[in-house]
Amino acid sequence: MTGTIPLQYFLVISTLMFFIGIYGFLTRKNLITMLMSIELILNSVNINFVAFNKYLYPQNLQGHFFTLIIIAIAAAEAAVAIAIIINIYRNFRSIDVDNVNEMKF
């Protein structure tokens, strides 16, 4: 199905997606949008693993399983992060990082 597409093209997409995610993480102020940037970063890493598995080691499925486990960890991470964000919102009435500057109040 991949035809004549070289491996490097997949790596280029994943690199650009990774750095767009980092840009979002650095410039966003809202905790949920920062979480969305982290999801972008994790997703770009997944593309890397799958492309390497398909092109360089097609006889094994190691990248495939690594990606499956990363997806499960991302789901767990999103659930815990959103629980924490909702708790922060309950205490501070805001989820902008500029307003959340004390650990305990």
Added chain:
Amino acid sequence: MNSEVMFYLLAGMILVFSVLTVTSRKILRAAVYLLFVLISTAAIYFMLEYTFLAAVQLTVYAGGIVVLIIFSVLLTSHISEKAIMADMKQSLLSALAVGAGALLTLITIFQFTFIKSDLPAQTSSVTDVGNALISYERDGFALPFEVISLLLLAALIGAIIVARKEKDSAIIK
């Protein structure tokens, strides 16, 4: 030929919607753009013939995480609320750092010669994936599977405990 057109289409969608995800001022729209990115990624997995992985990506990411994010957006902000962005100096410096990093990585990728393997591809049907997940021999993934199930249980309980409303503490205040 067809797969190349498809690939360029998906690559364009991924890049455009990723940029929109991190720059859109409306948080709900950013979440929907993220959904498009995740669906395009699933399509790339379909192109690479990892169909089970693509199905998991669609159900867990596009179905689960995005819904969770949209729910929490609706719980924590008004629907028309505009997100506060970083000031000009900070976003300029971030763009500079990110651009330098991306350039360095891209140069490294194109200088390195990858040796493409011609070995026959291992099939990744649901049967193969299931057998590998419960096998403890070579190329088996029983241990990571068990560890991830424990982690999911812990995250589940932890998320409930963290997000739970504490009735007692409200009375004390």
